[in-house]
Amino acid sequence: MTSTTSAGTTAHISDPAQAQHRILRVLVASQVLSGAGLAAGVTVGALLAQDMLGSTSLAGLPSALFTAGSALAAVAVGRISQSRGRRPGLATGYLIGAVGSAGVIVSAVLDNPVLLFIALFVYGAGTATNLQARYAGADLAAPGHRARAVSTVLVATTLGGVAGPNLAAPTGTFAETLGIPNLAGPFILSGAAYALAALVLAVWLRPDPLLLARAVAQAKEADAAAANPTDDSAHTSEGRRGVVLGALVMILTQLVMVAIMTMTPVHMHDHGHGTAASGLVIAIHIGAMYLPSPLTGWLVDHYGRMKVAAASGITLLAAGVLAAIAPGDSVALLALALALLGLGWNFGLVSGTAIITDTVPLATRAKTQGLVDVSIAVAGATGGMASGIMVAATSYPVLALTGGVLSLALLPAVAATAYRR
Structure with a gap:
């Protein structure tokens, strides 16, 4: 060309x-x-x-x-x-x-x-x-x-x-x-x-x-x-399912990640930690969000989008459980929990983006991707606002555990889409 x-x-x-x-x-x-x-x-x-x-x-x-x-x-x-x-x-x-x-x-x-x-x-x-x-x-x-x-x-x-x-x-x-x-x-x-x-x-x-x-x-x-002229209605239907799944993966991972991340420094402050300790934990978290991307990309391409999307839900569950049970005075365990949280988010973003790109027609790809990112932004805002309300009403461990359990909603969605294929 x-x-x-x-x-x-x-x-x-x-x-x-x-x-x-x-x-x-x-x-x-x-x-x-x-x-x-x-x-x-x-x-x-x-x-x-x-x-x-x-x-x-x-x-x-x-x-x-x-x-x-x-x-x-x-x-x-x-x-x-x-x-x-x-x-x-x-x-x-x-x-x-x-x-x-x-x-x-x-x-x-x-x-x-x-x-x-x-x-x-x-x-x-x-x-x-x-x-x-x-x-x-x-x-x-x-x-x-x-x-x-x-x-x-x-x-x-x-x-x-x-x-x-x-x-x-x-x-x-x-x-x-x-x-x-x-x-x-x-x-x-x-x-x-x-x-x-x-x-x-x-x-x-x-x-x-x-x-x-x-x-x-x-x-x-x-x-x-x-x-070979064919009817593309089946492809269109599969594309719609792909958009829904890809968006769901990224929305849920963003919601859970932002909710737990937002309240972790507050939780640490309440247990006597200074800004240096909370800054270290957040820095480790942000590093885990982005630095594993090359490995994640290889995993998604080598083992498939669905498997890594499922791994995202499991990793976020592990992060939520660890954050919930970690003693408030343990910087090391909270840092590990936030590292898992960042890694789970990375799994979700890379696999979800690949799913969207695979299934959305080029004719409408950019517009659809923009709308998906709006949903991700709204999910992040919702997670941030709801996290403070939930911690005030219950506790940080309850928030972390709830976020981890919520991320498991990815598993039936991934399984259903994989089954239809």
């Missing part, structure tokens, strides 16, 4: 496999940048709100605003990608995130909480775009390598995610030299990182993976239809 099929698909790369290697390199570069932008801003968002308001009562609002902005942006990025390709969709999402970062800086200079909250909502677009980039890695991947392509993009986020928080102090000092409040400093890094990620994608993500994948698929379908 050498002709240009749509804007953004170039003719000089005729081999999809060759194009895939280039696309993954560009996506990895953009994810390293965007990971720094995401982590740097999230690190101080709550502290900035608390400092500006002089109260902790609304310090949790930034997280809710990130999530709300992320949900709305997931729809927008998905629709732009659907109509024009991954390159304009992802680049636009990161540019909006950069604008949100600039808005946070301006609000800090003006000491304007209303502007801060609006800017944080806009900043959430970077979160959604960072997550949706994983789909671009799978567009041109061969069916047996899709999960590994997704995992390559995911693990790149870790590099920037580790660097971002560690640059909070120096960027704060730099901000002060410019007459900007210290806590707004990390948003200078966020804005620059998101803008650079957008630039990398806009300039180098060529050919556009989604548009080229469509062109290749259309050519194959035309040849297949000419050779």
Whole structure:
């Protein structure tokens, strides 16, 4: 295939496999940048709100605003990608995130909480775009390598995610030299990182993976239809089941992960641990969320999507049980529980993404993926809000155990889908 099929698909790369290697390199570069932008801003968002308001009562609002902005942006990025390709969709999402970062800086200079909250909502677009980039890695991947392509993009986020928080102090000092409040400093890094990620994608993500994948698929379908015209109603039905299962896997894992993760630092604080101990546990958790991605991708491609999705539910159950029975003074056991929690989430995200990519037609893939990511964002917000209410009404062990048991709902869903095949 050498002709240009749509804007953004170039003719000089005729081999999809060759194009895939280039696309993954560009996506990895953009994810390293965007990971720094995401982590740097999230690190101080709550502290900035608390400092500006002089109260902790609304310090949790930034997280809710990130999530709300992320949900709305997931729809927008998905629709732009659907109509024009991954390159304009992802680049636009990161540019909006950069604008949100600039808005946070301006609000800090003006000491304007209303502007801060609006800017944080806009900043959430970077979160959604960072997550949706994983789909671009799978567009041109061969069916047996899709999960590994997704995992390559995911693990790149870790590099920037580790660097971002560690640059909070120096960027704060730099901000002060410019007459900007210290806590707004990390948003200078966020804005620059998101803008650079957008630039990398806009300039180098060529050919556009989604548009080229469509062109290749259309050519194959035309040849297949000419050779053996068939009714595709069964394929459509299977695609619907795949979307439901893939979405369920990612929604449940996000709900359980966020609920337990959110309340673990609070649980540790109640047992006399300082921020250093809880920070270590969360750092181990985040590492377990992303660093195993290459191994997870290989497992999904080698052993199948369904088996790893089932393993996600079992791993989350183990995490919930261990968190529930771990003594409150045992940092080691809580760290192990949170590591299992991150690993279970990783199993669910990679396998769920592969299931969605396998079963959704290219004609509607980007839009469907955007809507699925909205559901994931809503699940995360629900888990975060419900976790505090549940712990207040019962206890952290009850929350952890409930989350673990809830994750077992994946097993009958996976078994039913596997049986129908």
